[in-house]
Amino acid sequence: MLIVNNLSFSYGEVQALRNINIDVPKEQIVSIMGRNGVGKTTLMKNIVGLLKPSIGTITLENQGIEKLPAHQRIRVGIGYVPQGRMIFPKLTVNENLRIGLFGRQNGKVIPDEILDLFPILQEMHNRMGGDLSGGQQQQLAIARALVTDPKILILDEPTEGIQPNIIQQIGQILTELVKQRNMTILIVEQYLDFVREFCQHFYVMNRGEIVANAETEDLTQEIVKEYLSV
């Protein structure tokens, strides 16, 4: 579904990503793990088009997309939930969702099936985004990305700073999206239990490189100790 091939990126003189290779198969949930500052967010921004790789290709369903600007990548099917959620605090829930309609091919209304996934957003549709709890804001950010009608959903640390019961709900919603709507998901995640429960495959980054990659059942204590524990 999504293939990143030999991608490198530098912030000026500082190389932040080196020879990244990633393969996200259709209808799987694939995680990117690694400690703070190793380049996870930089990689996601390269994939969604907010940063331009210095070398390398990004392929979505056999189409090279690395030259497309971010808004066109949304059109070809990349949905993005950025780290920190980035919802608009002074807009209502409904208005925040409508922002997603700009990325949709021919949509004027928020599809009911998205609201059905997040009953809390329906309940709170006139509240200001900034008045929602962290978990509710995260659900709003995911719903907004779904409004763009993506083939692949890219989430950057969606469980960061969120209560365990909401984390569980988010994992279940992502699983449902895969099973019922054939979604493919790439997720930056530092929470091991989440990866073990909901992801099929993992990649580990360290200092701008992929240093491990396997099925989640093969996520060993050695890998955790060397690259993930703080």
Ligand SMILES: Nc1ncnc2c1ncn2[C@@H]1O[C@H](COP(=O)(O)OP(=O)(O)O)[C@@H](O)[C@H]1O
């Ligand atoms: N806008 C920027 N300009 C320069 N360096 C940056 C910028 N953003 C991030 N970096 C650096 O790039 C590295 C990777 O950052 P980031 O991708 O945010 O890591 P992660 O998401 O894994 O915590 C870090 O060393 C960080 O300081």
Ligand SMILES: [Mg+2]
């Ligand atoms: Mg990050």
